[in-house]
Amino acid sequence: MRSFRPLTSALRAPASFSASRQSPSPSLCLLYTHQILSRPSRRQQSNFTNPSTSTATPDGRGSTPQSIPQTHFDLFPTAIPEGPPPTGHFTINIRALKREFLQLQARAHPDLHPPESKNKAQALSARINEAYKTLQNPLLRAQYLLSLRGIEIAEDETAKVDDPELLMEVLEARERIEEAENEEELAEMKVENGVRIAESVRVLERAFKEDDIESAKGEAVKLRYWINIKESLDNWERGKPVVLEH
The missing domain is CATH 1.20.1280.20 (HscB, C-terminal domain)
Structure with a gap:
C-alpha cells in the first residue's frame, strides 16, 4: 500500500515610434503618465474600493483619494475599462493588459527622467510592475480582489478546502x-x-x-x-x- 506524505500548510508564493517623429521629453512623459494614472474613473465607485481611505502619491506625499488610482485595475483603463468586479469582469484580456503595461512603463521608466524626477518615476514604475504581476495571474488576481474586501487567503493557514x-x-x-x-x-x-x-x-x-x-x-x-x-x-x-x- 502506498503511503502519502502530508501536504505542507504553507502557500508557495506560487512577466516604436517612427524615427522621423520627435519624442517628447522624459519629464513630459512622466507628467503625462502621472496625469493618466491620476484620472478618476467610474470604476472607483466599485464595491472593492473605499472612498474614505486616503492614499499617498508615488513620491510618498499625501494625496486626496481621487487623485491617484484606487486599485490595480485603475492603472489600466484601456485594457480594463470597466474596472474590477462586480462592475467589471474577473477575466482579463492578457494581451491588452501587457500592451498597456509596456506603454506605461515606457513613459515611467526611471532612466528616462532627470535626477529630480527619478524617485517619483521609480515609485510609479514599481507600482505599475506590481499591478501587472498581480492582474496577469488569475490566482494572484483573485487573492487581490478578496484582499480588497478584507479577506486575506494568501497567508491564511485556515483557508483550506474541506473536501x-x-x-x-x-x-x-x-x-x-x-x-x-x-x-x-x-x-x-x-x-x-x-x-x-x-x-x-x-x-x-x-x-x-x-x-x-x-x-x-x-x-x-x-x-x-x-x-x-x-x-x-x-x-x-x-x-x-x-x-x-x-
Missing part, C-alpha cells in the same frame, strides 16, 4: 508526477490540470460578478491546488520529490 475527494485528487496527482519516467507521461496530466484551472477561473468570474465573496474565497483556495500542480508539472525532474503546498 476529501479534492484532497485525494491532489495526492494522486503528486504520486503520478513523482512516478513519471519522462515528460511524455505528464502530457495528459498537463491537459487535465489546464481544464481544472480554466474551470476555476470560470467559477471565479461568476462568483465575483455576483458579488458572492464566500464562493469566490472557496474557489480561490481550490485554485491554489491546481496552480501548485501546474508548477510541479512545469518544473518536473525525474526522481525529484514533489511537494504540493497549499
Whole structure:
C-alpha cells in the first residue's frame, strides 16, 4: 500500500515610434503618465474600493483619494475599462493588459527622467510592475480582489478546502508526477490540470460578478491546488520529490 506524505500548510508564493517623429521629453512623459494614472474613473465607485481611505502619491506625499488610482485595475483603463468586479469582469484580456503595461512603463521608466524626477518615476514604475504581476495571474488576481474586501487567503493557514475527494485528487496527482519516467507521461496530466484551472477561473468570474465573496474565497483556495500542480508539472525532474503546498 502506498503511503502519502502530508501536504505542507504553507502557500508557495506560487512577466516604436517612427524615427522621423520627435519624442517628447522624459519629464513630459512622466507628467503625462502621472496625469493618466491620476484620472478618476467610474470604476472607483466599485464595491472593492473605499472612498474614505486616503492614499499617498508615488513620491510618498499625501494625496486626496481621487487623485491617484484606487486599485490595480485603475492603472489600466484601456485594457480594463470597466474596472474590477462586480462592475467589471474577473477575466482579463492578457494581451491588452501587457500592451498597456509596456506603454506605461515606457513613459515611467526611471532612466528616462532627470535626477529630480527619478524617485517619483521609480515609485510609479514599481507600482505599475506590481499591478501587472498581480492582474496577469488569475490566482494572484483573485487573492487581490478578496484582499480588497478584507479577506486575506494568501497567508491564511485556515483557508483550506474541506473536501476529501479534492484532497485525494491532489495526492494522486503528486504520486503520478513523482512516478513519471519522462515528460511524455505528464502530457495528459498537463491537459487535465489546464481544464481544472480554466474551470476555476470560470467559477471565479461568476462568483465575483455576483458579488458572492464566500464562493469566490472557496474557489480561490481550490485554485491554489491546481496552480501548485501546474508548477510541479512545469518544473518536473525525474526522481525529484514533489511537494504540493497549499
